[in-house]
Amino acid sequence: xxAVVAPPLFEGARLLPVNGxxxxxxxxxxxxxxxxxxxxxxFNGISHAVMLATPADLEDFALGFSLSEGILDxxxxxxxxxxxxxxxxxTVHLEVASAAFARLKQRRRSMAGRTGCGLCxxxxxxxxxxxxxxxxxxxxxxxxxxxxxxxxxxxLQTLQQATGAVHAAAWCTAKGEVMCLRxxxxxxxxxxxxxxxxxxxxxxxxxGFIAVTSRASFEMVQKTAMAGVSLLAAxxxxxxxxxxxxxxxxxxxxxxxxxxxxxxxxxxxxxxxxPASGASRAH
Numbered sequence: 141x142x143a144v145v146a147p148p149l150f151e152g153a154r155l156l157p158v159n160g161x162x163x164x165x166x167x168x169x170x171x172x173x174x175x176x177x178x179x180x181x182x183f184n185g186i187s188h189a190v191m192l193a194t195p196a197d198l199e200d201f202a203l204g205f206s207l208s209e210g211i212l213d214x215x216x217x218x219x220x221x222x223x224x225x226x227x228x229x230x231t232v233h234l235e236v237a238s239a240a241f242a243r244l245k246q247r248r249r250s251m252a253g254r255t256g257c258g259l260c261x262x263x264x265x266x267x268x269x270x271x272x273x274x275x276x277x278x279x280x281x282x283x284x285x286x287x288x289x290x291x292x293x294x295x296l297q298t299l300q301q302a303t304g305a306v307h308a309a310a311w312c313t314a315k316g317e318v319m320c321l322r323x324x325x326x327x328x329x330x331x332x333x334x335x336x337x338x339x340x341x342x343x344x345x346x347x348g349f350i351a352v353t354s355r356a357s358f359e360m361v362q363k364t365a366m367a368g369v370s371l372l373a374a375x376x377x378x379x380x381x382x383x384x385x386x387x388x389x390x391x392x393x394x395x396x397x398x399x400x401x402x403x404x405x406x407x408x409x410x411x412x413x414x415p416a417s418g419a420s421r422a423h
Contacts (some may be wrong), residue, residue, distance in 0.1 A: 152196035152299050153305075171398065174305035176325045181205060184241045185233075194299070194306060194324040195230055198223045201324075202232045204336030209364040211247075211365030213239050215339040270357045272362060273388040278370030282412045283316060286317030286373045287400050289351050297353075299323040309334040309367075313348045328363070329352035333368045333383065345369050356395055358382045365389040371410065373397045378405055 153172040160167055178214050179193045181202060188211075193201065199221045206212040211334075217237040224231045236244075248255060289312040293303070296318060309331040310321040322333035338345045349371035350364050356378035363386055364372040372386070373394040385406045386393035392407035404411055 150299075150302060154158040156371065172302040174299065174303040174325055180231045181232050181234065182231055183236055183244055186241075186244075186262055188244060190229075191326070191329060193329045194347050195225075196299075196324075197322055197337070198230065198232055200322060200336035200340065201329060201331040201383070202234055202336065203339055204332035206234065206236070206240075208335050208366045210366065211331050212236060217278065218222065219360070221350045223247055224259070230388065267303065272365045272385070272389040273368060273387050275346075275365060275368070275370040276394065277408055278346075278358055278390070278407075280311070280410050281371060281392075282316075283402060284310070284400075285314060285316030285410075286351065286394060286402055289349075289373070290375070290397050293321075293351070293353060296321045297323060300353075304335055306330070307351045307352065307354045309350060310342070311338055311345060311348055312351055318351075319343075319348070327357070328350060328359055330354075331360060331363050335363060349373060351397065354380050355379070356393060358385050361385045361391060361393060363391070365391050370407075 150172060153174055155170045156173045158169060158171045175195055176192050177195050179191050179195065179198065180187055181189045202221050203215060203218055206218060207215065209361065212218055217240045218234060219237065220235040222233045224233060234364055289310065293308060293310065300306050301310060304325045306325050307327040307330045308321055308323045310318045312318050320334060320339060321335060321375050322330050324330040324333060333423045334350070346368045350369050352360060352371045353375050355376035356372060356374035358381040358392060361372060361382045370390070371392040371394065372375055378393055378395045383393060387406045390407065392410045393400050395405060396403045
C-alpha cells in the first residue's frame, strides 16, 4: 500500500509508523495520528483546569473556554495569552482582568478531563445548571440552511480527513455558509475553540447558528447559549438534559442533522418546516 502524500506540517497531528491489513494485503506506512495532550489553563498564575485537547488554536480555546464557563464576561477581559510547552504537556497562561479573576476564585472549581462527561470535578449541583442568557430574539431559519452547512463539513475538516479522530464545531450564517470551523479530539474543546475564534474576530455570533459533528450534550447546549447563539444543530442525538437546558435558554436544538433530514427538539417554530412526525432515525 502506498502512503498518501501529506503536507509537511500538519498542526494537531503527528506522522507515526503503522502496520496493518487492508484488502487482504499487509502494509507498513507513515500515517497521521491526531495529537492529544494535557493542556493546563492558568489564570493570573493560578492553575484552574487541565484538559485533554488537540494542541492547535490554543488561544481560541483559552478565550472560548473562559467565556463559555462564565469566567470572562467579555473578550476584552482577557489581556494576554501565552502557551508554554513542556515534557508533560502545555500550560496556557492567561492574564485576565481583576474582576474576572475574582469571579474565578469565588467559584473555587477544580476541573479535569472534561472531554468526557463535561462535569468532572464540579463541586456542587448548583454549579451544573448555572444561569444562562434567554435567547428570545432569534430569527426564523430555513431548515435547508442546516443541510447546506452540514454538506460543507467534510471538505473543511482537514484534520479529520487526515486522522479520522476529531470533532468539529462551525459557525454558519443564516443561509448555511460555514464561516468558521475548529477541530479537536474533544467535542467540548472544538466548540470552545470556535467560541473563542468568534469572540476574537468580533463577529455577531447571534446572526447565525452553530453546527457540530457530535451528539448534543447538555454542556454543548450550555456553551452555545453562553455564546448568544440561538440554534445548535448536531449530527447525532441530544440528551434529555440537553433538551431541558435548551428549553430553559430558549435555544432551538436540532439533532440527527444528516443530508436533508433533521429532528427539532425544541423551539420548532423557528425553523421553516418541521421534520415529518414519526420519521425513522438512523444511528
